[in-house]
Amino acid sequence: MEALSTPKYPVGAQKWILIITAISCAILELIDSTIVNVSLREISGNIGATTTEISWVITAYSIANVIVIPLSGMLSNLFGRKTYFTASVAVFTISSLLCGLSTNLWFLVLWRFVQGLGGGGLLSTAQSIIMDAFPPEKRMTGITIFGLGIILGPSFGPVLGGYITDHLSWHWIFFLNIPIGITASLLSWRFVPDLEGVEKPLIDWWGILFLVIGIGSLQYVLEEGTAKDWFESADITRFFIAAIIFLVAFVIRELSIDHPAVNLRLYRNFNLAMGSLMNLVVGIINIGTLFVFPLFTQIALGWTATQTGAFMIPGTMVAIVGMVLAKKLLEAGVNPKVVILSGLSLTMLFLVIMSYSSPDSSASNFFWPFIIRGIGTVMMIMPVMDLAVAGLTGKTLAQAVGLSNMLRQLGGAIGVALMNIYINHENAFVRGNMTGNISEFNSESTDRLAAFIQLFINQGYDTYEATGAAYRLLDNSLTKQQLLVSYNHGFLFVAYTLLICVPVILMIRYKKGQKKKEVIADAH
Known part of the structure; x- marks a missing residue:
């Protein structure tokens, strides 16, 4: 004790x-x-x-x-x-x-x-x-x-x-x-x-062993799944089965002994459990969108890595404003559910705006959406972090902090994996739909192809070479549009997914003036 x-x-x-x-x-x-x-x-x-x-x-x-x-x-x-x-x-x-x-x-x-x-x-x-x-x-x-x-x-x-x-x-x-x-x-x-x-x-040697194999296997599946085509790979299948078996064994072990390596009994408290679940969601959103945006700008819009990173700094710095705002609201006794829902709404607004990007989009088009994201993400993170460690001190605080950080890290890996799966699926779907419009029966595509052929003939190509170059240029144009549409759909997909969080947030128990020591009374 x-x-x-x-x-x-x-x-x-x-x-x-x-x-x-x-x-x-x-x-x-x-x-x-x-x-x-x-x-x-x-x-x-x-x-x-x-x-x-x-x-x-x-x-x-x-x-x-x-x-x-x-x-x-x-x-x-x-x-x-x-x-x-x-x-x-x-x-x-x-x-x-x-x-x-x-x-x-x-x-x-x-x-x-x-x-x-x-x-x-x-x-x-x-x-x-x-x-x-x-x-x-x-x-x-x-x-x-x-x-x-x-x-x-x-x-x-x-x-x-x-x-x-x-x-x-x-x-x-x-x-x-x-x-x-x-x-x-x-x-x-x-x-x-x-x-x-x-x-x-x-x-707790057995608990440590189960956790290392279970969580290590799960992280491997999430990190390498896309590259290995998920369950088409025998390695991914084996590691996924190992993750399930050893994580179940870990939970059973930790709940059945007096001195567990990780005190899962803390999460008998409903609010702590909800805070940890939201930490997982925050990891999915934050890392998932940070993963998608650089790919979107560099592949679909042609930005450099340094350009992309430098662009994201103002949105990050404005997060300080969001932190101060969230801190003032929470210390003033505003219901944390209201703060989290406000942050969720701002984050969804950012994602919806991003889903309307076009080939002509530039840094100026993304500046204000990223300002909104900076404030919205922080307004979600602050109350969630508070809920995940509410009223804990000393060794119980260290245990809860470790679990909440693990869930946020796993959330990031899950977010990247989900976005990879969705974008790959959308690329195939969108390209199939777009390719169907390129035919001799579509006047717009035949006019575009003829214009490309003439462009290359004017540059000194013969008819055969000009036709081949025109088709390659048309294919490049199609690929760029396909990627742009896929990433737009990806942003919208995350926005819709966030709606799942609303019932979770509403289930959080809160009474105005509630003391933090009461929050974890049933956690021990």
Whole structure:
């Protein structure tokens, strides 16, 4: 049991050094989850890897992340929060150096996996450190600070990666972490406190084994499913079956023993369960749309990676305004369901506007939709994060934070997988419909083809060459329109999917003036 004495909170400079150290580490971890994406082509060419092989640089990091995040609460209690957090920073920093020095694909994949293990420990432990730095009545400030980190990290990753790759080399994507990591290690050892009254837990080896195999297999399925054509692949089928079996075994195990690796009993409380479910949804929306937009602009509209990343910065920065607004509303006693539904409505508005994009769309057409998205996403994230850890402190807070972060990470993987499936299906469907309109019986298509042929003849091609070039140009035009329509449908698909969240949000139990300690009375 946790100590019943009055908890002590850091004050003054010590408090803010602690918070800056923790949020810097969380942002560093989140940046590294996306910074590599835009550099994969250069990395693969440099180390001689195929397009399929190089995807393991991302997959290894994601699998390690999602395995260690739910265990971070137990590991923090086992080794002490100061030791565990400092060790996580050190592991992340050393593996970053070794990633940058790698000259072989599988060495890079190995050290990315180790980096993911360190990074997973940083994310959840940083959140619990920040929240434990504030008394319950001021915890919304801690949630705001951490929320800023989870918005900034994934958004700045691609533009930072693009800039470094264009002006230095891909190695510096990893070397950049080293001075920050060394500084954070020293500050962590000096300022991060251990939790008081926490006994070393008994190690639930079976629970850990079931979780590692189950969640690792599920993440592999989500990361590699699209590339391997899902259940047409024997590997994907085997890993999916393993995920189901071991996750069911994990849940049964954790609910049937006195000292579980992950305390699932916390989610007997309805609001905590709803908050965690919404965390999954937020991950699907946030990462799913961040995944689609760069593909949409670069493939359908011809933007560069650096252009795309730079464009997203203003929408990210305005999220700070949304955080302040959400914080004020929640602290004023506004029903969190109203705040979440407002954020949901703004996010849906963003998606609907994006679904009307055209070949002539430019950055000016997307500026205000992304401002709306920045505010809307934050207004969803803030109350959801509060619900997911409502009233928890100490080791129970660390457990809930680990689970909620794992669900948000899984939500991101699910969002990317769903968008891949939908876009691929729409590409085939839209192209089939469009191709049917290109025939000798359609005057518009024959006029367009004749104009292309004449254009190439005027440039000196003979009739045979001009006809071939005209058909290729027509096919390129068709492909561009097909992709544009498919991505538009994808945005609209996500908007409609968000309607599923409405009944979940309405089921959240809330009474004005409700004390947070009452919120989790039935969680123990």
